[in-house]
Amino acid sequence: QHTKQKVMEILGEGGIPCGAVMNAIDIHNDPHLKERGMIGTMNHPVRGSFDMPGFPVQLQDSPVEIEPAPLLGQHTKEVLEDILGLTNEDLAELENEAII
Structure with a gap:
Protein backbone atom coordinates (compact mmCIF):
# COMPACT_ATOMS: atom_id res chain seq x y z
CA GLN A 1 0.00 0.00 0.00
CA VAL A 57 34.30 6.73 -7.62
CA GLN A 58 34.13 10.53 -7.50
CA LEU A 59 37.50 12.26 -7.03
CA GLN A 60 37.52 16.05 -6.84
CA ASP A 61 40.83 16.52 -8.66
CA SER A 62 40.39 13.66 -11.12
CA PRO A 63 37.00 13.89 -12.83
CA VAL A 64 36.14 11.09 -15.25
CA GLU A 65 34.14 11.87 -18.39
CA ILE A 66 31.70 9.36 -19.83
CA GLU A 67 32.85 8.61 -23.38
CA PRO A 68 31.68 6.01 -25.87
CA ALA A 69 33.90 3.13 -26.86
CA PRO A 70 35.56 3.68 -30.22
CA LEU A 71 33.74 2.47 -33.32
CA LEU A 72 35.13 -0.53 -35.17
CA GLY A 73 38.28 0.62 -36.98
CA GLN A 74 38.04 4.18 -35.67
CA HIS A 75 41.70 4.30 -34.63
CA THR A 76 43.19 1.83 -37.10
CA LYS A 77 45.29 4.39 -38.97
CA GLU A 78 46.59 6.00 -35.78
CA VAL A 79 47.63 2.61 -34.38
CA LEU A 80 49.32 1.57 -37.61
CA GLU A 81 51.17 4.90 -37.87
CA ASP A 82 52.07 5.52 -34.22
CA ILE A 83 52.76 2.00 -33.01
CA LEU A 84 53.86 0.14 -36.13
CA GLY A 85 55.44 3.12 -37.87
CA LEU A 86 53.63 2.69 -41.18
CA THR A 87 53.76 5.59 -43.63
CA ASN A 88 50.93 7.19 -45.59
CA GLU A 89 52.08 5.18 -48.60
CA ASP A 90 51.91 1.96 -46.58
CA LEU A 91 48.38 2.83 -45.43
CA ALA A 92 47.29 3.70 -48.98
CA GLU A 93 48.58 0.34 -50.21
CA LEU A 94 46.73 -1.52 -47.43
CA GLU A 95 43.55 0.39 -48.31
CA ASN A 96 43.95 -0.38 -52.04
CA GLU A 97 44.30 -4.07 -51.21
CA ALA A 98 41.19 -3.87 -48.96
CA ILE A 99 43.23 -4.98 -45.96
CA ILE A 100 42.14 -1.99 -43.92
Whole structure:
Protein backbone atom coordinates (compact mmCIF):
# COMPACT_ATOMS: atom_id res chain seq x y z
CA GLN A 1 0.00 0.00 0.00
CA HIS A 2 3.09 2.27 0.28
CA THR A 3 5.97 2.87 -2.07
CA LYS A 4 9.41 1.84 -0.85
CA GLN A 5 10.35 5.50 -0.58
CA LYS A 6 7.31 6.19 1.63
CA VAL A 7 8.10 3.19 3.86
CA MET A 8 11.70 4.40 4.17
CA GLU A 9 10.41 7.86 5.15
CA ILE A 10 7.95 6.47 7.74
CA LEU A 11 10.56 4.18 9.31
CA GLY A 12 13.16 6.96 9.31
CA GLU A 13 10.77 9.29 11.12
CA GLY A 14 10.32 6.54 13.72
CA GLY A 15 14.07 6.41 14.30
CA ILE A 16 14.53 3.12 12.49
CA PRO A 17 17.59 3.09 10.20
CA CYS A 18 16.60 1.80 6.79
CA GLY A 19 17.18 2.12 3.09
CA ALA A 20 15.15 1.19 0.06
CA VAL A 21 16.45 -1.56 -2.19
CA MET A 22 16.69 -0.01 -5.64
CA ASN A 23 16.32 -1.84 -8.93
CA ALA A 24 17.89 -0.66 -12.19
CA ILE A 25 14.94 1.61 -13.06
CA ASP A 26 14.98 3.19 -9.58
CA ILE A 27 18.70 3.86 -9.88
CA HIS A 28 18.34 5.32 -13.37
CA ASN A 29 15.58 7.69 -12.25
CA ASP A 30 17.06 8.71 -8.87
CA PRO A 31 17.53 12.51 -8.88
CA HIS A 32 20.24 12.37 -6.20
CA LEU A 33 22.37 9.96 -8.24
CA LYS A 34 21.95 12.12 -11.35
CA GLU A 35 22.92 15.25 -9.40
CA ARG A 36 26.05 13.52 -8.04
CA GLY A 37 27.09 12.44 -11.53
CA MET A 38 26.53 8.74 -10.87
CA ILE A 39 24.16 8.66 -13.87
CA GLY A 40 25.42 10.61 -16.85
CA THR A 41 24.59 11.24 -20.46
CA MET A 42 26.61 9.49 -23.16
CA ASN A 43 26.80 11.08 -26.60
CA HIS A 44 27.33 8.19 -29.00
CA PRO A 45 28.10 8.87 -32.68
CA VAL A 46 25.64 6.17 -33.83
CA ARG A 47 23.03 5.78 -31.05
CA GLY A 48 22.83 9.46 -30.08
CA SER A 49 22.44 10.62 -26.48
CA PHE A 50 21.37 8.26 -23.69
CA ASP A 51 21.82 7.93 -19.93
CA MET A 52 24.14 5.36 -18.41
CA PRO A 53 25.94 4.72 -15.12
CA GLY A 54 28.89 7.01 -14.53
CA PHE A 55 32.19 6.20 -12.86
CA PRO A 56 31.41 4.93 -9.33
CA VAL A 57 34.30 6.73 -7.62
CA GLN A 58 34.13 10.53 -7.50
CA LEU A 59 37.50 12.26 -7.03
CA GLN A 60 37.52 16.05 -6.84
CA ASP A 61 40.83 16.52 -8.66
CA SER A 62 40.39 13.66 -11.12
CA PRO A 63 37.00 13.89 -12.83
CA VAL A 64 36.14 11.09 -15.25
CA GLU A 65 34.14 11.87 -18.39
CA ILE A 66 31.70 9.36 -19.83
CA GLU A 67 32.85 8.61 -23.38
CA PRO A 68 31.68 6.01 -25.87
CA ALA A 69 33.90 3.13 -26.86
CA PRO A 70 35.56 3.68 -30.22
CA LEU A 71 33.74 2.47 -33.32
CA LEU A 72 35.13 -0.53 -35.17
CA GLY A 73 38.28 0.62 -36.98
CA GLN A 74 38.04 4.18 -35.67
CA HIS A 75 41.70 4.30 -34.63
CA THR A 76 43.19 1.83 -37.10
CA LYS A 77 45.29 4.39 -38.97
CA GLU A 78 46.59 6.00 -35.78
CA VAL A 79 47.63 2.61 -34.38
CA LEU A 80 49.32 1.57 -37.61
CA GLU A 81 51.17 4.90 -37.87
CA ASP A 82 52.07 5.52 -34.22
CA ILE A 83 52.76 2.00 -33.01
CA LEU A 84 53.86 0.14 -36.13
CA GLY A 85 55.44 3.12 -37.87
CA LEU A 86 53.63 2.69 -41.18
CA THR A 87 53.76 5.59 -43.63
CA ASN A 88 50.93 7.19 -45.59
CA GLU A 89 52.08 5.18 -48.60
CA ASP A 90 51.91 1.96 -46.58
CA LEU A 91 48.38 2.83 -45.43
CA ALA A 92 47.29 3.70 -48.98
CA GLU A 93 48.58 0.34 -50.21
CA LEU A 94 46.73 -1.52 -47.43
CA GLU A 95 43.55 0.39 -48.31
CA ASN A 96 43.95 -0.38 -52.04
CA GLU A 97 44.30 -4.07 -51.21
CA ALA A 98 41.19 -3.87 -48.96
CA ILE A 99 43.23 -4.98 -45.96
CA ILE A 100 42.14 -1.99 -43.92
